[in-house]
Amino acid sequence: MEFYLMPLFVKMFVSNMEISLSWYKDVLNFQSVFELPDKDGETVMAHIRGKKYQDIMLVSKQSDREFNGEDVILNLPVDDIDKFVIRAAKTGAEVKEKPVDRPWNARELVLKDPDGYVITLSMIIDKGKAFDDVIDGAR
Structure with a gap:
């Protein structure tokens, strides 16, 4: 695994580290x-990575403070949406929106984590x- 200075990453509080790690x-x-x-050997922080520069830090929620995951939307570029549709179906992941073609030249799948x-x-x-053609199409 390559180690590099992360130019940007997201920290996300999770209610159950084991379930969240497994889901990702x-x-x-x-x-x-x-x-x-x-001190008990339970994971309280996990640095995970998809592709290069797709780094997320999962942090165990330390209190009963409420948080709303829907206030954050992560966008991850992928090469093949269909692979993830299959993975989501196999694992029972919640699909918020099935694959759809967007005017900005993107096919998107929207999931919800645990x-x-x-x-x-x-x-x-x-x-x-061309970029200009994408922008014109999105307008």
Whole structure:
């Protein structure tokens, strides 16, 4: 696994680290970079990665404070949406929106993780399309 300074990453509070880690690995094919255990050996922080620069830090929720995962939407570029549709079906992941072609030259699948965080997987439809043509099409 390559180690680099992360130019940006998201920290997400999770209610159950084991369930969340499993979901990101099984549904989105993320890998664990580093897991920090507490004094009892339970993971309280996990740095996970999809593709290069798709780094997320999962942090165990330490209190009963309420949080709303829907207030955050993560957008991850992928090469093949259909692979993730199959993975979501196999794992029983919640599909918030089935794959749809957007006017901005993207095919997108929207999922919800176990804590309610919304994950949009986005694939370019026409890689040869010029940026100006994409913008004109989106208008």
